[in-house]
Amino acid sequence: MEKFARSVDKISKAFSHVAMFALFGMMILGTADVAGRDLFNKPITGALEIFEMLMPLLILFSMADTQSKDEHLTAGVIDFFHFRPETRTKIRLGVQVLVFCLFLLIMWRGVGGAMFTL
Numbered sequence: 001m002e003k004f005a006r007s008v009d010k011i012s013k014a015f016s017h018v019a020m021f022a023l024f025g026m027m028i029l030g031t032a033d034v035a036g037r038d039l040f041n042k043p044i045t046g047a048l049e050i051f052e053m054l055m056p057l058l059i060l061f062s063m064a065d066t067q068s069k070d071e072h073l074t075a076g077v078i079d080f081f082h083f084r085p086e087t088r089t090k091i092r093l094g095v096q097v098l099v100f101c102l103f104l105l106i107m108w109r110g111v112g113g114a115m116f117t118l
Contacts, residue, residue, distance in 0.1 A: 012064035019061035022054045053117065056110045063103065 029047055037043035083091070 015061040016065035022058045
């Protein structure tokens with residue numbers, strides 16, 4: 001089981017690195033597009049479409065690593081109420097299952113949208 005966890009961790013880190021390169025590319029493309037439009041009156045053709053294709057890649061590829069490190073944004077509402085630790089664990093597990101289902105839905109719709117743009 002530990003070998004499986006290590007391989008999943010390596011795969012999620014690789015996807016996270018792809019997402020980092022996508023973000024860097026978006027930053028360079030956005031800067032070049034704005035500079036070209038404002039300085040030379042020549043924007044980069046298709047920059048918006050490239051952003052539209054890189055945005056789902058950026059978000060979806062970085063999710064697994066973020067979830068495995070438990071670095072996602074959370075609201076401290078559960079900690080506000082004085083639940084027992086077992087109850088908090090059950091609530092957090094339920095929220096994670098709900099969020100997982102929500103992101104599966106988002107991924108399903110995103111893949112459908114990406115295939116439509118091709």
